[in-house]
Amino acid sequence: MVNIELRRFAPSEAEALADFLSGEVWPFHGAGRVDRADVLRRAAEGYYENDEARTFWIFLESRRAGMVRLFDLGDDTPLFDLRVSEACRGRGVGTQAVRWLTSYVFTELPGVGRIEGTTRRDNAAMRTVFRRCGFVKEGHFRQGWPDADGVLRDAVAYAVLRRDWETGTVTPVEFDDEP
Numbered sequence: 522m523v524n525i526e527l528r529r530f531a532p533s534e535a536e537a538l539a540d541f542l543s544g545e546v547w548p549f550h551g552a553g554r555v556d557r558a559d560v561l562r563r564a565a566e567g568y569y570e571n572d573e574a575r576t577f578w579i580f581l582e583s584r585r586a587g588m589v590r591l592f593d594l595g596d597d598t599p600l601f602d603l604r605v606s607e608a609c610r611g612r613g614v615g616t617q618a619v620r621w622l623t624s625y626v627f628t629e630l631p632g633v634g635r636i637e638g639t640t641r642r643d644n645a646a647m648r649t650v651f652r653r654c655g656f657v658k659e660g661h662f663r664q665g666w667p668d669a670d671g672v673l674r675d676a677v678a679y680a681v682l683r684r685d686w687e688t689g690t691v692t693p694v695e696f697d698d699e700p
């Protein structure tokens with residue numbers, strides 16, 4: 522099992538975050554490219570750290586391998602944005618990070634009963650990570666995700682229940698419930 526360490530992002534690290542996000546291509550995120558200046562502006566506005574959002578670096582072998590931003594933390598169902606640098610993918614970093622954030626949110630926020638994540642249908646790696654971490658597919662949104670060329674792709678939504686996390690079970694969705 523790969524050994525990662527999660528460290529809270531500090532506002533003084535905005536430049537490093539801007540370098541990290543603008544230094545990679547993110548094919549499953551909107552336009553794919555992140556504008557460095559946008560990251561700095563958002564950081565200054567508190568987008569990464571505020572009452573409802575917390576951001577963490579993912580360190581692998583003492584180097585920054587990724588980041589995760591938890592948001593909507595004041596809601597019943599928080600969401601997250603997870604990004605692992607291309608050089609570090611496929612080694613279990615994403616899986617460990619989602620296990621960590623699940624435990625973190627359910628431990629830190631006793632009122633939260635579920636955590637949700639959405640991705641593009643063809644993001645096979647993220648879907649594998651979701652399933653491995655006890656998340657269950659709950660939603661499929663046809664043409665719900667415009668890609669960088671404006672082509673409408675399908676989106677899929679997964680969630681994990683606190684109850685399942687506590688008991689190590691996976692509650693299935695009752696999809697076939699049409700009257």
Ligand SMILES: CC(C)(COP(=O)(O)OP(=O)(O)OC[C@H]1O[C@@H](n2cnc3c(N)ncnc32)[C@H](O)[C@@H]1OP(=O)(O)O)[C@@H](O)C(=O)NCCC(=O)NCCS
Nearest residue numbers: 549603604605610611612613614615616640645646647649
């Ligand atoms: C999605 C992401 C976070 C996964 O992180 P990761 O560290 O690569 O994840 P893991 O190594 O824990 O697991 C990924 C699994 O998906 C598999 N996988 C990767 N690409 C795949 C593909 N194209 N098709 C099928 N499986 C794939 C990997 O082989 C691995 O499974 P394995 O352990 O059986 O080999 C990372 O790829 C990433 O940051 N991608 C770009 C940003 C992104 O899409 N974020 C999610 C947005 S919601």
